[in-house]
Amino acid sequence: MTAVSETDKYAPKGNRRGRQSGTGVFSFLAWVVALACILPMVAVALAALTGGTETIRHLVDTVLTGYALTTFALVALVSVGTLGIGVGAAWLVTMTRFPGVRLFEIALVLPLAFPAYVLAYAYTFVLDHPGIVQSSLRQVTGWGPRDYWFPEIRSLGGAAVMLVLVLYPYVYLLARAAFLQQSGGAFLAARALGKNAFQAFWLVSLPMARPAIASGVLLAVMETIADFGTVSYFGVQTFATGIYTSWFSMGDRAGAAQLALCLLSFALALAVVERSTRGKARYHQAGKQHAAMPPAELKGWQSGGAWVLCALPVCLGFLLPVIILFNMGLQSEQNLLSRRYIGFLQNSLTLATLAALLTVLAAVCLGFYQRLRPGRTSSTAAYMSRLGYAVPGGVIAVGLMVPFAAFDNALDAWMRANFEIRTGLLISGSIWLLVAAYMVRFLAAALGAYESGQSTVHANMDAAARSLGQGPLGMLRRVHLPMLTPSLLTALLIVFVDVMKELPATLIMRPFNYDTLAVQAYRLASDERLEGAAVPSLVIVALGLLPVILICRQVGRR
Structure with a gap:
């Protein structure tokens, strides 16, 4: 017998087939994200054991x-x-x-x-x-x-x-x-x-x-x-x-x-x-009233x-x-306005922007799937996706580079043998694999921010949208996303700045001659040019202040 969620009871029966189809899309996307998050761990284990x-x-x-x-x-x-x-x-x-x-x-x-x-x-x-x-x-x-x-x-x-x-x-x-x-x-x-x-x-x-x-x-x-x-x-x-x-x-x-x-x-x-x-x-307080603890002068x-x-x-x-x-x-003697530094800044901004958008989109798919189908299946997908926050960037980099480099080499060998065409490193030599590594690493932060905002959307609002004929996608677009805009912006900003600061995965996976501010700071410091390393470091710190300001505003509110 198929389980029916609480909000589904208020939907017209004629819309249930379309609704189930929409739910299936989110289920598929959520599990794609979850499997992508555990791929580096599985690949590392297989590569190590073999x-x-x-x-x-x-x-x-x-x-x-x-x-x-x-x-x-x-x-x-x-x-x-x-x-x-x-x-x-x-x-x-x-x-x-x-x-x-x-x-x-x-x-x-x-x-x-x-x-x-x-x-x-x-x-x-x-x-x-x-x-x-x-x-x-x-x-x-x-x-x-x-x-x-x-x-x-x-x-x-x-x-x-x-x-x-x-x-x-x-x-x-x-x-x-x-x-x-x-x-x-x-x-x-x-x-x-x-x-x-x-x-x-x-x-x-x-x-x-x-x-x-x-x-x-x-x-x-x-x-x-x-x-x-x-x-x-x-x-x-x-x-x-x-x-x-x-x-x-x-x-x-x-x-x-x-x-x-x-x-x-x-x-x-x-x-x-x-x-x-x-x-x-x-922990539960004894008594009927919550007595504030008086601060000592x-x-x-x-x-x-x-x-x-x-x-x-x-x-x-x-x-x-x-x-x-x-x-x-x-x-x-570093000049932030030079063409070289503008290139570092553009690379950093490109990677951070793409990673933030992809990560928040993945968080929306996972969080909304949990909302549509609460239960063990959706919770398992979310838990698998959160594991990346505990995995160091270097481990994720190795876990992605090993299988995709093998795939690129096999494809290149096959294309050369059959068509005399060199494909090179289509995946492992692109920024997209690096962006995927960022998504695995920082998805837990984006998912936490999204779920925090989603908890404020009452289930009755979902039921009202269903009763008005809205499917999952319509409910997400017309109800959830407008209400969750602050949470989504917070998630975008947190992932954006985390990517700007990330170093080990970037060092291992970046394409040739594609350096970021973090890589430039690391390179200059490794060459004992600490004065030069201060310039990109200051830019990273200035960008890092943005999510800290958001946190400070929350700390200021009791």
């Missing part, structure tokens, strides 16, 4: 243990750092009052505009041996290069600090939302039982916010294992750098696939943990300490890097 045991044995004997230990160490450092800064800042701006607290509520989100690798370029310029800090130290003290100790910025610890400074807002945003939703009853009861403010926070508020905090930390961890620019520039050997080295420097496709499979397994395990944690994030040294603790991550993660990059850009 790569032979000699390659994996060589990796185990040489670099695999080092990659694993370094990746885990980096993940541990970033987890602790983002947890401490994110939760501490969220509690201070939510549950206390001190001068500037309203400003810090928004300013603490600003470091999200920075890619970690751009922050690495800025701090290397001032903290490295020839930088202004150590040069001034030697000039003032008269010390030689071996007469003093200074923390090494190009190290595992340095990479962790860069990642913490740009990723703690994930924890801050989710923790602050959880604290705002908590009732003050349990907290006040703990205070009435003799607990001080810190004990009440530790024993009551923090456990209630634990699922949201865990989700924020896991998001930061997934971004950490996906990072390539920072660890590559600092010479930290993780799985991400190993994939790129195996693919380009050694020409070992099987080794790259097997390293990618290791990283993919770790990423998917984190995705499962994150989803299960988020699924359990349900800080005075004296407590107020000053809270101000410093909130100002430090904002200054280190946003204000100081902007000043450094601006000064670096002024000293460089």
Whole structure:
């Protein structure tokens, strides 16, 4: 017996055949998108398993243990750092009052505009041996290069600090939302039982916010294992750098696939943990009323300490890097208005625009299919499509390049043998495969924004449209899309800026001589031309501020 959705009951019977046909179109498109999203993972697994045991044995004997230990160490450092800064800042701006607290509520989100690798370029310029800090130290003290100790910025610890400074807002945003939703009853009861403010926070508020905090930390961890620019520039050997080295420097496709499979397994395990944690994030307040938790007024040294603790991550993660990059850009010989840089900008804008449009279109197909046919089938398609957010860009690149490069080579060989025509790299040498990689990587963000807006469209509106003879496409075009315009624009903007900042997939998959701003910044920094790298980096940061401003507006609304 065929199931009939709730809104279908209000539709005229004569329109049901057309409606089912329209639903079938969305079902087909949704599953095409879902299968496209898991294709890189399947391809990586197959390429790794068919790569032979000699390659994996060589990796185990040489670099695999080092990659694993370094990746885990980096993940541990970033987890602790983002947890401490994110939760501490969220509690201070939510549950206390001190001068500037309203400003810090928004300013603490600003470091999200920075890619970690751009922050690495800025701090290397001032903290490295020839930088202004150590040069001034030697000039003032008269010390030689071996007469003093200074923390090494190009190290595992340095990479962790860069990642913490740009990723703690994930924890801050989710923790602050959880604290705002908590009732003050349990907290006040703990205070009435003799607990001080810190004990009440530790024993009551923090456990209630634990699922949201865990989700924020896991998001930061997934971004950490996906990072390539920072660890590559600092010479930290993780799985991400190993994939790129195996693919380009050694020409070992099987080794790259097997390293990618290791990283993919770790990423998917984190995705499962994150989803299960988020699924359990349900707490119910006792009593009939939700009593707002009264913020504590800080005075004296407590107020000053809270101000410093909130100002430090904002200054280190946003204000100081902007000043450094601006000064670096002024000293460089790079001209943003030159034909070469206009080409980089055009390439970046082209890729970001195409990827944003394709990704949002895929999100609409998936989200609307869930709306038309809620159930296990549509939820499975959506879940498969969301897996890409947990998969690093380098893994997606390898997963797409391996099968499509094989297809291009087979087609070229067949055409030459039968028609003496060279087809070249029709797919793997085009920007369209790179755009598809972006869609797989960032579809979860677009789908989340679309579903957030779609939840505000009441089911009665769907029923009214059906009763007036509208099929699925008409209902989407006349009812949903006009109401979801703000959510769709937000999704477009988020994906657009994420693509502008994306580096590993772009490095591996871009067509020959098709460089973007991110690639140019990485190339100049790799050549130790940090002043030049500041110019494209500033453009990336300026564009990254756009979605951060949207987030800040939402943070400002209780």
